[in-house]
Amino acid sequence: MITITVSDKAPLKIKSRLYVFILEENFSISSDVQELGKTHGVDIKAVLKEMEFAGKAKQIQVVPLYDEKTVTYAVFAGVGKADKKAIDIEQYRRAIGRVTRKVVSHKCESFVLQAPQAQIFGVNVHELARQTAIILNMAAYHFDEFITDADRKECKVFDVTICVKKQELADFQQGVHEGEIIAQAVNKARHWIDLPANCLTPPHLADKAIDIAKKHKLDITVFNEEQINKMGMGGLAAVSRGSDLECRLAIMEYKTKKKVAPTVAFVGKGITFDSGGLSIKPASNMETMKEDMSGAAAVITTMEALAQLKPDINVIGITPLSENLPSGKATKPGDIVRFYNGKTAEIKNTDAEGRLILADALSYAVKHYKPDAIIDVATLTGSCAYALGPFFTGIFSEHDEMVDRVTHASKTSGDRVWRMPMDADYRPAIKSEVADLCNIGQSRYMAGAVTAAHFLQNFVGDTPWLHCDIAGTAFDVPDLPYYRPGATGAGVRLLIDLAMSWKK
Numbered sequence: 001m002i003t004i005t006v007s008d009k010a011p012l013k014i015k016s017r018l019y020v021f022i023l024e025e026n027f028s029i030s031s032d033v034q035e036l037g038k039t040h041g042v043d044i045k046a047v048l049k050e051m052e053f054a055g056k057a058k059q060i061q062v063v064p065l066y067d068e069k070t071v072t073y074a075v076f077a078g079v080g081k082a083d084k085k086a087i088d089i090e091q092y093r094r095a096i097g098r099v100t101r102k103v104v105s106h107k108c109e110s111f112v113l114q115a116p117q118a119q120i121f122g123v124n125v126h127e128l129a130r131q132t133a134i135i136l137n138m139a140a141y142h143f144d145e146f147i148t149d150a151d152r153k154e155c156k157v158f159d160v161t162i163c164v165k166k167q168e169l170a171d172f173q174q175g176v177h178e179g180e181i182i183a184q185a186v187n188k189a190r191h192w193i194d195l196p197a198n199c200l201t202p203p204h205l206a207d208k209a210i211d212i213a214k215k216h217k218l219d220i221t222v223f224n225e226e227q228i229n230k231m232g233m234g235g236l237a238a239v240s241r242g243s244d245l246e247c248r249l250a251i252m253e254y255k256t257k258k259k260v261a262p263t264v265a266f267v268g269k270g271i272t273f274d275s276g277g278l279s280i281k282p283a284s285n286m287e288t289m290k291e292d293m294s295g296a297a298a299v300i301t302t303m304e305a306l307a308q309l310k311p312d313i314n315v316i317g318i319t320p321l322s323e324n325l326p327s328g329k330a331t332k333p334g335d336i337v338r339f340y341n342g343k344t345a346e347i348k349n350t351d352a353e354g355r356l357i358l359a360d361a362l363s364y365a366v367k368h369y370k371p372d373a374i375i376d377v378a379t380l381t382g383s384c385a386y387a388l389g390p391f392f393t394g395i396f397s398e399h400d401e402m403v404d405r406v407t408h409a410s411k412t413s414g415d416r417v418w419r420m421p422m423d424a425d426y427r428p429a430i431k432s433e434v435a436d437l438c439n440i441g442q443s444r445y446m447a448g449a450v451t452a453a454h455f456l457q458n459f460v461g462d463t464p465w466l467h468c469d470i471a472g473t474a475f476d477v478p479d480l481p482y483y484r485p486g487a488t489g490a491g492v493r494l495l496i497d498l499a500m501s502w503k504k
């Protein structure tokens with residue numbers, strides 16, 4: 001964890017070995033920076049010019065300032081220039097991410113950051129503060145609990161003092177507080193996702209949801225495999241059949257104090273390991289399949305954040321949890337199952353398991369909560385990852401209003417989405433000769449991500465619904481400085497901002 005202190009003192013009034021400044025192109029050196037140089041007999045303006053640091057996006061420059069005994073560092077991070085509009089706040093996120101990575105690699109335990117002006121990025125002080133806290137913590141995340149070599153561990157706990165103007169202090173502190181709650185959710189989701197499948201099993205993940213519910217006084221129900229079978233959740237039961245571990249269905253409930261408020265259900269795919277089942281995956285595709293519970297991790301950690309941020313809506317978090325493995329008991333291609341809402345499907349490919357467990361979870365949400373909206377998050381298809389790559393989550397919905405809401409939350413959170421088509425023309429792809437549905441699309445329709453979304457649509461009735469396919473964005477996203485190899489927490493920032501901005 002990073003400890004953040006917000007101060008209205010000038011940076012140099014705070015003793016530190018490292019001072020960070022965020023600069024746009026055509027910057028002019030502030031009096032604080034000038035003074036910092038002066039006290040060390042260095043003309044920082046001249047040094048930056050010499051180093052060709054121009055405040056461009058991606059630029060980062062460390063200037064060492066020597067004393068007799070110690071070295072102090074001034075770090076400058078560029079955010080580029082505004083063209084017509086303000087600079088995209090994503091540039092700020094990346095600059096803060098880059099700075100944090102740099103500091104971590106220098107094994108520094110504290111630094112002072114001078115907050116830039118919020119309006120450069122077209123946001124208010126509260127929002128700048130929120131983003132600062134989120135990104136500082138996201139960039140400092142490192143999955144190292146199984147690394148025993150101390151040299152390979154990074155210092156996890158460090159102090160950041162952020163210097164702001166006196167009149168901004170209260171807003172900034174509030175923004176940091178919210179950002180820290182969000183960052184904790186993101187990093188907790190990442191940690192669960194990064195945990196291998198021998199450590200994080202369906203019962204474990206359900207227990208984590210129970211712990212969170214107890215801690216934050218959320219209602220929770222967890223069904224075990226026997227109950228799931230009895231309830232007629234044939235999809236979840238079929239996927240779990242090949243595994244020696246039990247499946248679970250966890251349902252968390254956050255209730256607002258408002259008397260009249262909409263209810264929104266978040267549903268997350270929780271396959272703790274996806275081997276493909278009898279339709280087994282090639283070894284190279286299986287390597288990272290511990291990530292297949294990323295949707296469930298996003299939903300459970302979002303519930304924890306919302307319990308603290310307290311939006312004015314009711315939120316239900318539903319996570320079907322299972323492994324997908326081959327065995328003598330495993331579901332076979334050609335098997336037909338009946339879901340919780342009574343519909344049936346022929347399982348032609350046991351590797352299309354996500355839609356089977358989601359079908360029951362979605363049906364359960366509709367039947368028991370009659371929600372005003374449902375959003376599901378799932379590492380559902382390789383097809384989506386191929387279509388959009390690692391930077392955009394695919395979103396699928398016939399409800400323009402839902403798309404608008406999610407797109408707005410995507411803009412504020414930085415968790416990027418791209419709308420995919422859901423036209424009825426694709427619907428016949430998942431017809432079956434022998435059941436209501438087939439769990440894979442016929443090959444001539446291609447568009448595997450779209451046909452998967454159409455499969456899910458059969459289980460939401462008339463409820464406004466939007467599906468997020470995070471198969472490309474959940475794990476191993478390259479180049480973004482606030483991510484690392486491994487889990488990204490895709491969906492967490494999105495769901496939290498969606499709930500927080502939900503009105504009516």
Ligand code: BES
Nearest residue numbers: 349351352353379380381382383440471
């Ligand atoms: N969990 C996978 C999808 C996935 C792929 C997630 C790559 C993350 C990275 C899903 O269960 C799956 O196997 N989907 C199949 C569906 C196919 C059999 C119709 C796929 O995408 O290949």
Ligand code: MN
Nearest residue numbers: 274351352353
């Ligand atoms: Mn699969």
Ligand code: ZN
Nearest residue numbers: 271274292354
């Ligand atoms: Zn899967």
